[in-house]
Amino acid sequence: MRFLKFIGTRLLQGIMVLVGLSLVIFIIARVVPGDPARLALGSIASEEQVAEFRTKMGLDKPIYTQYWLWLQHAVQGDLGMSLVTRRPVVQDIIQFFPATLELCLMSLVFEGVLGILLGVIAGRFANSWVDNAIRVLSYIGVVTPPFVFGILFMLFFGYLLHWLPSIGQLSPGIIGPPRITGLIVFDSMINGNFTAARDAFLHLLLPALSLAMGGLAQDARITRSSIVDNTGKDYISALKSCGVPSGLIMFKYLLKPSLIPTVSVMGLSFAYTFSNAFLLEAIYGWPGMSRYGMNAILNKDLNAMVGVVMVLGVIFVLVNLLVDIIITYLDPRIRLRTQ
C-alpha cells in the first residue's frame, strides 16, 4: 500500500513538473526573437498575409491567453498546428516518435550490454592493463559528444569501409512494412518481411552506437567502481572463504548490488538519449522526433517546439519513475523502507 502511495506521490510530482515545464517552454518559445508567422509564410509573403496568418493561428493574442488556450487543448490531447508542416503537432509526433524510440531503445541495448560488460571486465581485472585500456576508452566515450562519434562512425564504417548504411531507416528499393507500431524492425518482423527487418536493423547500428557511446562509457566506469568497492566487503570475503565458486560470487552476490548505481545512471542516460538524438538524427537523416524538434526550433515553430519538449518531459518523468521502481526491486533496503 505504501509502495502504491509512493508511486502516486511521484506521479503527482511529475504532473506538477510537466505543468511548470509547459509554462517555461511556452514563454521561452515566444520570447526568443523571430516572428513565427513570417517564418512560416516565408520572406515573399506580404505584411497583410502575415497579419492574417497571425490572427488565424492566435498569435496576436496576449501570451497568457495563448497559454490558457493551449493548456485547454493540450489536456484534450491537442497540441495545436505546426506552423511549418501545417499538420497537427500530435499527428507529427505520433508519426516521428517511434523512429526516435527505436533508435533510443537500440542505443539502450548497446549501452546496457557493452557498458556493463566492459565494467565487469574492468572490475574483475582491476588495475590490470585490461582495466587501464577500458578506462582510457571510457574517458574518450564520456568526453566526446555523440555527434562526433556519429560523423566518425559514418565516415569510417559507411564511407571508407562500406560496411554499414549511413542514412535513413531503409535502403532505396526496400519496401517497408505496413505501419503497426512504427518501429520498423519490429513491424517488419511481425509481417514476415525479414529483408526489410535486416536492412532496418543495419541502418540502426551506427546511429544507435554513436548515441550509446557516452552512456556506455559512463556505465562501464560506474559498474567497475561498484564491483571494486563491493569486492572488498566482508560478505564477499566470507563467501570466498566458504569456497563458493568465483563465477557464482560474481553474478549472484557481486553483480546485483553493483548494478544499482548503474541502473540509476542508465535510466537518466536513457532519458538524455532522446535529447542527444537531436544532432544524430540530423546527421543520419533519421526521420525521428528529435529531427522534427530541431527543425521546429530553427523555424520557430512554436507549437511543435512546445510539443516536442513536453514529450521529452513526459519521458523524463516516466523513466525516473521506472528507475525508482527498478531500484526498489534491486535493493531490498529501499524496498523495506517504502513498505
Next chain:
Amino acid sequence: MIRSKFGMVVMVVALFALTLTCCAPAASPTPTAATSPSPTPTVKPENVMAVNEYPVIQMDPSLAADFFDSEVIFNLYDALTYPTPNGDVKPHLATEWTSSDGKDWTFKLRQGVKFHDGTELTSEDVVFSMERMKTINQGYSGFFKTVEKIEAPDPYTVIFRQSEPNVILPNQLALFMIMNKDLVMKNIKTPGDYGELGDYGSTWLQFHDAGSGPYKAVEYKPNEGLTAERFTDYWMGWENWKPNTVPIDKGIFRETVDPAALKTMLANRQHDFTDWYQTDEFYESVAKIPDVEIVEMPMGVIYTFWINTVRAPTDDIHLRKAILWAFDYKSLTESVRGAKQQAGPMPSTIWGHDSNVFQYSQNMEKAQEELAQSAYAGQKVDLELWYCVGNPIEEKFALLLQQNLEPLGINVKVTAAQWPQFQQAVSKPESTPNISCFMFTASYPSPDFFLSFMYHPAVTGGVYAGHWYADKELGQLIDQSRATLDKDARLELYKQIQTKIMDDALAFYTVEVPAIHAKQAYIEGPKESYVGIGPELNLRNFQIDLTKKAEILSPP
C-alpha cells in the same frame, strides 16, 4: 560463468563477432541489380534519380513558397506558362495569351491535357485553383493580389480580370499550378478553416498530388522525403535524348541531408544530385570521388547586401557612396567559385539587364572624397552589419568590408545571426542593421521581380528590401513598367530604373554565382538552366546514361 581471463576474452570476441555478423552484406533488393562492394542495396533497380534539398517539402501548391516546395511542385503540377532560361516565359498549359490594356488577360488552354487520374484539364480547374490560392492566401498568392476575378467562358479559355494594369501576369502565372478540381473537392475534410469548403483539401494535399505534371507523387514521408514516379501519359511526351539515355522513371526528393551523409551516399551511389548550399570544401572533397562530377547552373543568384537608408549613419548618401567605393569587389569575386561581379540590381542572365549599368569598383580616393562630403567627415563612424549564420560568401564579404573600411576610420561590427533573428531585425527600419546581407534569385521569371519586389516604395523593408528606401519617382517608374505592354518600351524603362537605383546607392551589388551541384556522372543534364527557383529540378530536365551507369556500377 566466467572462470578465467580466457573466458572473458572469449566472451568479448564472441560479442564483436556477433556485431560483425550483423554487418555482413545485405541482399540486393532485386535479383536483377548489379552487385556492389557495399553491403546495402546501393544499386537502384530502376532509373531512379535521388536529389536533396532543404528544409521540408510542402506539396500543396497553394502553400508552397520555398525552394524545395517550388522544385517539387514543378514536377507534380503544370502552370499556364513556363520559365525560359533568360527569365521570361513560354507557352505551357496555355498556348497563347492576349491583353489589350494589360489589365484583363485572356489565356487559351491546350486541349487534351490529362491529370494524373486521367481526367482532362479544363478552364474550370484553372478557375478553381486561382480561387483556392486566393482564399487560402498563403504561398505565392501575394503575387496575384491584382487578380480580382477569373472567368471561364468555355472549357479552353480563361480570362483574368485585374484591379490595375499588370503586364507581368503571364510571368507570375509560371508559379500558379493548376489543380484537379474534382479530385481536391472529393478529398475535402470537414470541418475546416474555410466554411463549407472544410479544409479545402489541404490535409489530403499534404500527402497526395492533384496535378498533371511530368511526375506523380507516390509516397511522401514527412521528415524523409517524397517519392515520385514518371507520368507516362504526360502531355509533352517522353523521348530519349540520345540512344543510350532514358528519362528518369522515379524521383526521390530527400529532405535535409547532412553533408557527411551526402558524401557517403554519393560514394555509395545511393544519391545522384545534391543541393547547392554546400561549402566549397564539400564540392572539392566529393569531386575526388570517382565518377562524381560538379555542375554549375546559372540560376541568377545574386548577393545584394542592403544599406539601411533611414538609419544613421547610412542615411547619408555620401557615406553610402564612400563605403561602396571602398569595398574590394575583385577580391570577393575571385574568392568565390564560379562567381562574377554583379552589375546592377539584376543578374546578368535575365533579359532586361542593362549591361552598361554603372558598377562600383574599389577606389579609395573616391571613397575619401565621398566621406569628406558626408555629415560624418572627420568623425569616428560605427556600422552594424548582419549576415545569416552558415553562409560563407556573406561571411567573406563581412570580413573583407571590415578590413576595407578600417583605413577610412569606419568600424564595422559584424554579427552572424540565425535566420529567425535576422528576419526579425529587418522587419523594422530602426532595428535593421546598417548593412544586411542576403542572397536572392527570382521567384517568378521576370526582371520585374528584381525591381518592383525589391525597390517599389509600397513594399519597402524586410529581407527583400532592407534598404527602407521609398522613392516616389522610382515607384512611378516601376508602376509605368508594369503597365507597358510593349516589350521594347518596357526594356527602356527597366534601364532607367536600374540607373536610378544605382544612383541612389542602396546596396552593395557584389557577386552573381551559379548554383553548384555534385552529381553522378551517369546523370545527363540539366538540359536547361533557369533564372529563378523551381524548374531547374524538374526531373524532365535530366536523363540517365545507361551505358555509363552500368560501367560505373559494375564491380571492378
